[in-house]
Amino acid sequence: xxxxxxxxxxxxxxxxxxxxxxxxxxxxxxxxxxxxxxxxxxxxxxxxxxxxxxxxxxxxxxxxxxxxxxxxxxxxxxxxxxxxxxxxxxxxxxxxxxxxxxxxxxxxxxxxxxxxxxxxxxxxxxxxxxxxxxxxxxxxxxxxxxxxxxxxxxxxxxxxxxxxxxxxxxxxxxxxxxxxxxxxxxxxxxxxxxxxxxxxxxxxxxxxxxxxxxxxxxxxxxxxxxxxxxxxxxxxxxxxxxxxxxxxxxxxxxxxxxxxxxxxxxxxxxxxxxxxxxxxxxxxxxxxxxxxxxxxxxxxxxxxxxxxxxxxxxxxxxxxxxxxxxxxxxxxxxxxxxxxxxxxxxxxxxxxxxxxxxxxxxxxxxxxxxxxxxxxxxxxxxxxxxxxxxxxxxxxxxxxxxxxxxxxxxxxxxxxxxxxxxxxxxxxxxxxxxxxxxxxxxxxxxxxxx
Ligand code: UDX
Numbered sequence: 001x002x003x004x005x006x007x008x009x010x011x012x013x014x015x016x017x018x019x020x021x022x023x024x025x026x027x028x029x030x031x032x033x034x035x036x037x038x039x040x041x042x043x044x045x046x047x048x049x050x051x052x053x054x055x056x057x058x059x060x061x062x063x064x065x066x067x068x069x070x071x072x073x074x075x076x077x078x079x080x081x082x083x084x085x086x087x088x089x090x091x092x093x094x095x096x097x098x099x100x101x102x103x104x105x106x107x108x109x110x111x112x113x114x115x116x117x118x119x120x121x122x123x124x125x126x127x128x129x130x131x132x133x134x135x136x137x138x139x140x141x142x143x144x145x146x147x148x149x150x151x152x153x154x155x156x157x158x159x160x161x162x163x164x165x166x167x168x169x170x171x172x173x174x175x176x177x178x179x180x181x182x183x184x185x186x187x188x189x190x191x192x193x194x195x196x197x198x199x200x201x202x203x204x205x206x207x208x209x210x211x212x213x214x215x216x217x218x219x220x221x222x223x224x225x226x227x228x229x230x231x232x233x234x235x236x237x238x239x240x241x242x243x244x245x246x247x248x249x250x251x252x253x254x255x256x257x258x259x260x261x262x263x264x265x266x267x268x269x270x271x272x273x274x275x276x277x278x279x280x281x282x283x284x285x286x287x288x289x290x291x292x293x294x295x296x297x298x299x300x301x302x303x304x305x306x307x308x309x310x311x312x313x314x315x316x317x318x319x320x321x322x323x324x325x326x327x328x329x330x331x332x333x334x335x336x337x338x339x340x341x342x343x344x345x346x347x348x349x350x351x352x353x354x355x356x357x358x359x360x361x362x363x364x365x366x367x368x369x370x371x372x373x374x375x376x377x378x379x380x381x382x383x384x385x386x387x388x389x390x391x392x393x394x395x396x397x398x399x400x401x402x403x404x405x406x407x408x409x410x411x412x413x414x415x416x417x418x419x420x421x422x423x424x425x426x427x428x429x430x431x432x433x434x435x436x437x438x439x440x441x442x443x444x445x446x447x448x449x450x
Contacts, residue, residue: 001070002044003159005053007185014054014062026055037326037353040156063103068177071096071124072113072148077262086269088117088262097124100141101131107140109174113148115207115259117266118200121145142174145196147203152257153324165191168199204267208283211260213248215289221251221444222296231444232426251444253332253397253424254293256321261287261330294332297424297443298339304420304441305392310344310376313391313416315384318398319351319359326353332424333397334362337378341365347378348387352400356380388414399425412436 005013017023025035031042073092078084121143128141145168150158165182169175179191224231231251239246264287271280302309321331360366370377381387388411404427419438426443433440441447
């Protein structure tokens with residue numbers, strides 16, 4: 001919404017939320033306190049806030065004044081009830097639609113921005129339809145689907161220069177109104193019109209394909225390690241085939257983030273719902289491979305450290321699910337850390353953007369706490385060099401730029417021997433790893449000096 005405000009000075013954009021705290025942070029004078037850390041966002045908000053971009057909790061007034069409403073609420077995986085563990089919880093979409101039905105005036109275009117299961121637009125339409133009959137003023141609605149394809153960490157760039165904008169719907173006038181907004185900065189060839197169900201399904205499919213690529217390369221990374229093949233060479237060889245393409249082929253400890261897991265589970269649920277069990281099983285395997293990769297890595301760390309990490313000090317570098325974000329949702333660092341703590345390790349966790357509180361929340365364990373003698377503990381560290389002193393291993397979990405530039409030789413020398421460096425993102429050049437005073441393991445690479 002900030003980018004729309006930035007690109008369309010003639011449009012007044014109001015972001016509303018029921019959460020006062022969130023809205024006050026968006027209105028905070030100190031732009032460092034914005035609730036989301038995203039490169040370039042601060043600057044956009046600074047330019048537009050209180051010009052044509054507003055943040056408010058006045059839901060009634062804002063809805064009644066709006067010509068177009070983007071429903072952009074979260075749709076987490078249900079943790080109980082029908083479809084638990086797979087289906088999306090649409091309660092926020094439903095309550096937003098009810099508020100729109102209640103407070104809107106005249107004709108309103110509703111744009112489904114949240115990622116939703118196919119046929120959600122029908123639910124929104126149903127709710128909106130029921131409001132009209134009981135109202136003396138005529139209200140009319142058009143529902144469109146326009147899923148968002150931005151990735152975290154590059155969100156502003158992705159929004160300013162998207163590969164495509166998808167607009168799904170039936171009402172041509174409404175589709176044109178939305179198109180006209182994007183045409184302010186996006187060439188019209190990149191604006192694709194589809195029917196509403198194709199648009200909803202395209203979002204799930206795009207994320208499923210991307211996640212599948214990560215699981216595919218991660219599966220091959222394990223095979224490289226055992227056969228003596230080098231994953232970087234395999235990636236280069238297959239990536240130069242134009243049909244495959246070179247992007248999204250980096251092996252990793254597993255994909256994280258708020259979307260991939262949720263969307264695949266959703267797809268699996270949809271397939272099962274429509275009786276397509278083989279299709280469901282096919283996509284579910286992408287998820288299973290991702291879980292396997294995380295536990296494979298924690299197991300091999302334990303195994304390399306003589307089969308036990310009890311009371312061993314291990315540095316974890318990176319806790320966000322990818323660099324340039326403070327988002328930790330579904331980060332592979334969570335499962336890997338939990339496994340190691342459960343096996344008695346003392347973790348020293350560093351991340352350039354994630355807070356101590358956030359890590360506490362994800363691990364379900366307070367810093368320094370060891371409420372059960374059989375499990376280890378963790379602490380947050382800011383000084384990597386100091387913490388490496390006498391530690392047993394370093395694990396790179398997130399490929400932050402800062403970690404690429406560390407003095408690996410010095411760090412390795414500080415570790416208690418025999419020590420290990422585990423590079424789960426392949427950020428340290430193999431030539432350097434080979435020269436270190438520690439043993440090393442790098443994803444997708446046969447370990448030579450162990
Ligand atoms: C994703 C989609 O890319 C985006 O289009 C959609 O709108 C939301 O979901 P995001 O979750 O922000 O975006 O991150 P993305 O860059 O796609 O990475 C997801 C995860 O996959 C990260 O944990 C990342 O480390 C991992 N990944 C990505 C790999 O392991 N290897 C790769 O080659 C690429």
